[in-house]
Amino acid sequence: MQRIVISLDAMGGIDAPTSVVGAAFNVAKLNPRIHFLIFGSEDKVVPILQALSFPEERYDFVATKDVIQDHDKPLHAFKNGKESSMRKAIDAVREGLANACLSCGNTGALMVTAKMVLGTLPGVKRPAIAGAFPTYENKLIMLDMGANNECSESVIFQFALMGRCLAKVVLQIDNPSIAILNVGEEETKGRELEQKSYELLKSSGLNFIGYIEGHDIVKGKADVVVTDGFSGNLVLKASEGAINMFMTLLKEISKNSGLIALVGAFLLKRAFKKKLTRIDPNVNNGAMFIGLDGIVIKSHGSATTFGVTNAISLAYELANRDINAQITKEIKDLEERGIGLNFVEKIKQTSAKILGIST
Amino acid sequence: MQRIVISLDAMGGIDAPTSVVGAAFNVAKLNPRIHFLIFGSEDKVVPILQALSFPEERYDFVATKDVIQDHDKPLHAFKNGKESSMRKAIDAVREGLANACLSCGNTGALMVTAKMVLGTLPGVKRPAIAGAFPTYENKLIMLDMGANNECSESVIFQFALMGRCLAKVVLQIDNPSIAILNVGEEETKGRELEQKSYELLKSSGLNFIGYIEGHDIVKGKADVVVTDGFSGNLVLKASEGAINMFMTLLKEISKNSGLIALVGAFLLKRAFKKKLTRIDPNVNNGAMFIGLDGIVIKSHGSATTFGVTNAISLAYELANRDINAQITKEIKDLEERGIGLNFVEKIKQTSAKILGIST
Numbered sequence: 001m002q003r004i005v006i007s008l009d010a011m012g013g014i015d016a017p018t019s020v021v022g023a024a025f026n027v028a029k030l031n032p033r034i035h036f037l038i039f040g041s042e043d044k045v046v047p048i049l050q051a052l053s054f055p056e057e058r059y060d061f062v063a064t065k066d067v068i069q070d071h072d073k074p075l076h077a078f079k080n081g082k083e084s085s086m087r088k089a090i091d092a093v094r095e096g097l098a099n100a101c102l103s104c105g106n107t108g109a110l111m112v113t114a115k116m117v118l119g120t121l122p123g124v125k126r127p128a129i130a131g132a133f134p135t136y137e138n139k140l141i142m143l144d145m146g147a148n149n150e151c152s153e154s155v156i157f158q159f160a161l162m163g164r165c166l167a168k169v170v171l172q173i174d175n176p177s178i179a180i181l182n183v184g185e186e187e188t189k190g191r192e193l194e195q196k197s198y199e200l201l202k203s204s205g206l207n208f209i210g211y212i213e214g215h216d217i218v219k220g221k222a223d224v225v226v227t228d229g230f231s232g233n234l235v236l237k238a239s240e241g242a243i244n245m246f247m248t249l250l251k252e253i254s255k256n257s258g259l260i261a262l263v264g265a266f267l268l269k270r271a272f273k274k275k276l277t278r279i280d281p282n283v284n285n286g287a288m289f290i291g292l293d294g295i296v297i298k299s300h301g302s303a304t305t306f307g308v309t310n311a312i313s314l315a316y317e318l319a320n321r322d323i324n325a326q327i328t329k330e331i332k333d334l335e336e337r338g339i340g341l342n343f344v345e346k347i348k349q350t351s352a353k354i355l356g357i358s359t
Numbered sequence: 360m361q362r363i364v365i366s367l368d369a370m371g372g373i374d375a376p377t378s379v380v381g382a383a384f385n386v387a388k389l390n391p392r393i394h395f396l397i398f399g400s401e402d403k404v405v406p407i408l409q410a411l412s413f414p415e416e417r418y419d420f421v422a423t424k425d426v427i428q429d430h431d432k433p434l435h436a437f438k439n440g441k442e443s444s445m446r447k448a449i450d451a452v453r454e455g456l457a458n459a460c461l462s463c464g465n466t467g468a469l470m471v472t473a474k475m476v477l478g479t480l481p482g483v484k485r486p487a488i489a490g491a492f493p494t495y496e497n498k499l500i501m502l503d504m505g506a507n508n509e510c511s512e513s514v515i516f517q518f519a520l521m522g523r524c525l526a527k528v529v530l531q532i533d534n535p536s537i538a539i540l541n542v543g544e545e546e547t548k549g550r551e552l553e554q555k556s557y558e559l560l561k562s563s564g565l566n567f568i569g570y571i572e573g574h575d576i577v578k579g580k581a582d583v584v585v586t587d588g589f590s591g592n593l594v595l596k597a598s599e600g601a602i603n604m605f606m607t608l609l610k611e612i613s614k615n616s617g618l619i620a621l622v623g624a625f626l627l628k629r630a631f632k633k634k635l636t637r638i639d640p641n642v643n644n645g646a647m648f649i650g651l652d653g654i655v656i657k658s659h660g661s662a663t664t665f666g667v668t669n670a671i672s673l674a675y676e677l678a679n680r681d682i683n684a685q686i687t688k689e690i691k692d693l694e695e696r697g698i699g700l701n702f703v704e705k706i707k708q709t710s711a712k713i714l715g716i717s718t
Contacts, residue, residue, distance in 0.1 A: 073547065136604060146542060149550045183505060183592040188432065191508045191589055214596030218604045230550055231593055233542040237573030238594040242601035245495060245577045 003035045004319050006312060007089040007098035010040030011067040012105020013301045013308070017041075020104060021048045023308035027316070028058045034316055037092050039064045039085040064088050068109045070301070077109035078116055086110060090117045093294040099319035100295035102286075102311060110298055111147050111289060118294035121328060123341035126155050128229065129298065130166055131287030133236070134243075134280075135220035141167045141176075142217070142225045145287060146233035153196035154344035156180070156226050160201055160208075161334060161341065162290045163224035165327040170317065171223060175207045179222035181231055182211035193228065200347070204339045214238075240281060286311030288318060290327070295319055362394045363678050365671060366448040366457035369399030370426040371464020373661050376400075379463060380407045382667035386675070387417045393675055396457050398423045398444040423447050427468045429660070436468035437475055445469060449476045452653040458678035459654035461645075461670060469657055470506050470648060477653035480687060482700035485514050487588065488657065489525055490646030492595070493602075493639075494579035500526045500535075501576070501584045504646060505592035512555035513703035515539070515585050519560055519567075520693060520700065521649045522583035524686040529676065530582060534566045538581035540590055541570035552587065559706070563698045573597075599640060645670030647677060649686070654678055 008024060010017040017040050024036045035058060038045060042063040049061065066084035068077045081087050086105050092098040094117050103110050111127070120127055130143035143159050143166075144151070151159075160178045167176035180197050182190040187198065189211060201208040212222050214235055227235070281300060285307040289296040295318050299311035334340040367383060369376040376399050383395045394417060397404060401422040408420065425443040427436045440446050445464050451457040453476050462469050470486070479486055489502035502518050502525075503510070510518075519537045526535035539556050541549040546557065548570060560567040571581050573594055586594070640659060644666040648655040654677050658670035693699040 071545070134604075136607065149542070181593065183508070183589055183596075186430070214593045214598075215600030215603065217597065218600045230542055231590065234540065234573045234590055235593050235597040237542075238576065238597040239573075239601040241574030241577040242598040243605065244574065245493075246602065246605045248495065 003033050004100075004316055005035045005037055005092075005098045006315050006319070007037040007092035007101040008039065008312075009084075009086040009089040009101070009103035009105055009110075010038050010045050011064075011085040012103045012110075013299065013303060014104075015302075015304065016104055017045050018048060019303065019305045019308050020102075021045060021052065021054070022305040023312055024059065025052045025054050026305070026309045027312045028055070031316065033320075034312075035059065037062065037089070037098050039088040039092075041065075041067065041085075062088060068106050070106050072106055072109055074106075074108035074112035077106060078113045081109070081113065087113055087117075090114050090294075090296065093296070094118055100297060100315040102297045102299060102308075102315050104299040104301050104303055104308060104311075107146065107298055107301075110296065114289055114292055114294070114296045118292045118296070120291050121293050121324060121331075123331065124162070124291040125158055125341075126151065127289050127291035128159050128162065129232075129287050130159075130163055130290040131236075132170070132284045133217055133225065134239075134284050135218050138220050139171060139284070140217070140220055140223055140225060141171065142181075142227070142232055142236070143290060144227065144229035144232050145236050146229045147289070148229040150230065151193070151228040153193060153200055156193065156197040156228070157200045157204070157344055158291070158341055159226040160204075160206065160224065161331060162327055163226060164206065165330045166288065166290060166323065167223045168330070169321050169323050169326055170314075173223050176223035177207045177209045178224045178226065179209050179212035181217075181225050181227035181235065182213065185211050185213060187211075197226070200344060203347070204343060205337070206339065243281075282307035283310060286314040288314070288323075293324065295323060362392050363459075363675055364394045364396055364451075364457045365674050365678070366396040366451035366460040367398065367671075368443075368445040368448040368460070368462035368464055368469075369397050369404050370423075370444040371462045371469075371660070372658065372667070373463075374663065375463055376404050377407060378662065378664045378667050379461075380404060380411065380413070381664040382671055383418065384411045384413050385664070385668045386671045387414070390675065392679075393671075394418065396421065396448070396451050398447040398451075400424075400426065400444075421447060427465050429465050431465055431468055433465075433467035433471035436465060437472045440468070440472065446472055446476075449473050449653075449655065452655070453477055459656060459674040461656045461658060461667075461674050463658040463660050463662055463667060463670075466505065466657055466660075469655065473648055473651055473653070473655045477651045477655070479650050480652050480683060480690075482690065483521070483650040484517055484700075485510065486648050486650035487518050487521065488591075488646050489518075489522060489649040490595075491529070491643045492576055492584065493598075493643050494577050497579050498530060498643070499576070499579055499582055499584060500530065501540075501586070501591055501595070502649060503586065503588035503591050504595050505588045506648070507588040509589065510552070510587040512552060512559055515552065515556040515587070516559045516563070516703055517650070517700055518585040519563075519565065519583065520690060521686060522585060523565065524689045525647065525649060525682065526582045527689070528680050528682050528685055529673075532582050535582035536566045536568045537583045537585065538568050538571035540576075540584050540586035540594065541572065544570050544572060546570075556585070559703060562706070563702060564696070565698065602640075641666035642669060645673040647673070647682075652683065654682060 064085040128144035132139040297315040423444040487503035491498040656674040
């Protein structure tokens with residue numbers, strides 16, 4: 001039985017290292033194939049390992065000195081964090097010691113460090129943050145959720161290709177439908193970026209279904225939604241904010257509205273619980289830094305042990321299915337069909353030739 | 360008793376003209392000062408007026424031939440819609456026959472037509488869509504919610520000035536706090552647009568509190584949130600989508616989870632109702648096209664009669680308090696303090712002088 005090794009930055013996140021080590025322990029119990037490389041402060045991590053009686057054959061612990069803080073600037077973290085738990089966890093992937101790495105820490109620092117250490121897959125212009133977005137029935141993949149504030153249409157096109165691969169592997173959909181996030185559904189809506197991206201995707205032969213609006217994402221009208229990292233991050237956080245507001249109101253009512261409401265809330269909660277998992281951030285926890293030459297998973301900083309458990313399971317799944325080999329293969333296949341990562345450049349060259357412009 | 364006249368485009372919106380005329384009837388009953396100028400198709404509107412026994416002294420009805428459709432392109436609607444109910448309602452404001460106008464129709468067509476017919480207030484570069492955004496406790500004003508996909512920092516700065524005036528009038532706050540929508544709170548976060556806008560607002564002496572993230576909007580950390588129309592529209596719709604998803608799940612559970620959950624839902628709903636008004640789109644209905652030389656209110660196209668009633672009340676409130684005179688006065692005051700609508704140009708000229716560049 002071939003084992004899958006996940007390297008863990010045990011120090012990032014609000015409840016770390018308790019949540020991270022606890023999650024690893026949970027996953028190890030359920031999955032005999034998984035092995036952990038845990039990086040973190042000896043005095044904080046070892047007591048937790050001991051308290052859990054974490055079986056020694058299921059992990060290697062490496063003591064690290066530094067911790068990347070949430071307020072550290074990405075480049076500073078990369079340059080000065082060589083001895084940090086985050087850096088060591090990424091290094092383990094580059095050195096072939098781990099199949100994937102996971103951190104709940106500083107997103108910007110993790111992205112920049114991972115990009116510098118691992119590099120990108122061949123031909124990929126910009127790695128992106130890709131994650132599951134909660135919908136009524138299924139999940140959908142959205143990218144970019146925050147790695148690139150501003151993108152060109154050719155970068156958006158690459159996001160579509162990579163998101164398609166991720167949806168095939170994670171959502172197990174044969175020919176995922178792709179949509180561009182926009183402020184309207186009509187062809188004329190949006191900025192130049194949306195309109196140029198639309199033209200590219202329309203002529204690509206992919207399963208492109210057009211624009212999707214913010215309120216339609218949750219309806220699951222598309223399997224993959226592409227957008228720049230600024231817009232993706234805004235939409236993700238606005239949805240989180242609205243859902244959290246609803247949950248807080250629900251709790252407030254149960255507490256302050258007397259016995260009748262309390263009984264109501266209790267009865268409803270039991271029925272609600274199953275449905276709520278669809279939109280629980282801890283269930284949907286774990287985003288992939290897609291396009292890197294190595295699997296890096298970012299867990300939400302405020303994820304609970306249960307949340308980190310789900311993110312580790314995602315890391316395992318992507319490593320086990322060798323997502324990056326699949327992305328490379330898929331892109332090669334598309335390349336052969338003339339719509340790979342260099343599709344945009346080819347279109348530009350063709351247009352230039354037709355117009356008699358030398359390139 | 361001076362009356363306030365509201366001109367209504369009775370034909371825009373999903374439930375129009377029933378919702379629009381019904382809402383006018385509701386408001387007329389409660390507010391003796393209000394008078395309506397109703398524009399719409401005779402065969403559709405008159406039967407509703409008769410069915411409601413709408414007192415004849417409270418309205419004037421003007422039969423119109425055309426209706427702007429939701430799919431009509433804005434410029435086409437402006438050029439070819441001269442006989443439409445929407446156009447006539449706006450014309451009434453320009454001609455001084457109405458103090459404000461309201462439509463539930465095509466947002467783009469309404470914005471372009473209103474801008475062409477009414478023009479902008481002196482010095483205003485771009486009118487914006489400004490509306491209340493639901494939060495836990497209070498309301499906040501957000502702009503732009505969709506009029507300008509792309510903006511410069513000087514336009515964002517003007518949004519802050521206009522939003523500040525609206526918050527003073529509508530939210531009755533003395534010195535409203537202003538924040539810029541962004542993907543993080545740190546000064547280094549965001550695009551060039553956010554960073555340049557940050558510098559301008561920081562040096563303006565206004566009550567500027569920095570950046571605000573999507574999930575913090577609902578916490579009501581600011582009174583006014585400024586952003587470009589693309590981002591504002593995405594965030595607004597994403598929040599709506601998440602809230603609607605929650606409401607739908609709640610309904611589903613009450614229906615399909617047996618008696619216990621049904622009882623629970625019923626009990627909870629009674630307690631929930633009051634709190635839910637905070638986030639009900641029909642309660643928060645009505646956005647102002649701010650910066651125009653005339654009051655134009657856009658109601659949500661899917662607003663119910665109750666929703667349109669709230670939007671008409673907002674139109675009344677803004678007309679009664681003469682919002683545009685207040686914006687003009689406030690901007691003049693700020694102008695005298697050196698931070699008015701031309702603040703940005705002055706800063707640029709000063710920098711140019713210091714740098715020895717001729718302007």
